[in-house]
Amino acid sequence: MTVTFRASPPDDLEALLAFSTSDPVSWIDADRYRQESVTRNYRPEWSFLAERDGRPIGRALWWGGSDAAKPSTLDDLIVDVSDDDERVAVAAGLIRAGAEAFGTLPEWVVDVAVDWHDDPRAVAAVAWREQAARTAGLGRTTERVSVAWEPGTGLPAARTDGDLTFRTGDDAEFLDLFARVTVGSLDAHTRATVAELGAHGTAADDLEFYLTLPGRRQDWLVAEDADGLVVGFVLATRTAYDAAISYIAVLPQHRGRGVVDALLAAALRVHGAAGEPRVVGTTDSENVPMRRAFERAGFTVTKRRIVFEA
Structure with a gap:
């Protein structure tokens, strides 16, 4: 039987x-979908149904910024069929239908429990989603760790071999810094983007993206050592929901000195001064140095995130 895929107009909301x-x-439950439809983070034209003989058997919900022309992530994909092969085919069909409509293939984000590797049901749930993602053209899978910090934790002690000072920088400087820190990066997305676009193309892509995030541009901080040399930078921004450490990096020649601890502390002071009740961050599961830096700063792991991207 033929399965069809289409965007879901407002009169399809109950289905x-x-x-x-x-x-x-x-x-995504009904309450969250309705709440974020008001802010245009979820929209009918970004919400797709898969149907067989007129009966809905799958849905896909893409999320984007309130003023975005296209969605940035696939947040939710549910398929209601029992056959494993058909489940994969329907899921891949939904992803491809959205990509055709949007003219882009957004990443698919699946949040799982911290200990999901120990749960056979979770392992199976991730496995068929990964198969569907690859079938639809999302060939790269990265596991990321989500962390959170609350003010009661206290600020971390900075471990550097000298005092650092922090200042703002203009877009041209950050473009240069984004390119310089790609060398030796442990971040999977950065490495893949450098392989595709080169260091300068990656930097331009990063700058364009981070400029779209909520938060104050003056909270992008450049760190200098006692000799006035730039050693790293951190972006204290926001997600749609929380204050965030969106990007943190140490220049290659200054790594291993504890600069990252000072950068984290500086960003936390920015958010603390603004009265933020919570600060979040993410890093690749395989990026052990960054995971340990978050741990030293008092962040706790809240979930793991499976990211499928092209």
């Missing part, structure tokens, strides 16, 4: 919101 899943992964 769209009737989906749920028992898989131990994140999904």
Whole structure:
């Protein structure tokens, strides 16, 4: 039987919101969808249904900024069929239908529990989603760790071999810094983007993206040592929901000196001064140095995130 895929107009809302899943992964409930539809983070033209003989058997919900022309992430994909091969085919079909409509292939984000590797149901749930992602053209899978810090934790002690000072910088300087810190990066997305676009192309892509994030531009901080040499930088910005450490990097020649601790502390002071109740961050599971830096700063792991991207 033929399966069709289409965007879901407003009069399909009840069918769209009737989906749920028992898989131990994140999904969007009706209340959240309605709340974020008001802010245009979810939209009918970004919400797709898969149908067989007129019956909905799958849905995909893409998320984007309130003023964005296109969505940035696939937040939710649920398929209500029992056959594993068909589940993969329907999921891949939904992703491809969205990509065709948007003219781009946004990343697919699946949040799972911290200990998901120990749960066979979670492992199976991630496995079929990864197969669907690859079928649809999202060939790269990265596991990321989400962390959070609260003011009661206290600020971390900076471990550097000298005092650092912090200042703002203009876009041209940050463009240069984004390019310089790609050397030896442990971040999977950065390495893949450098392989595709080169260091300067990656820097331009990064600058363009981070300028779109909420938060104050003056909270992008450049760190200098006692000799006036730039050693690293940190972007204290916001997600749609929380204050965030969106980007933190140490120049290659200054790594291993504890500069990252001072950068984290500086960003936390910015958010603390603004009265933020919570600060979040993410890093690749395989980026052990950054994970340990977050731990030293008092961040706790809240979840793991599976990211499928082209």
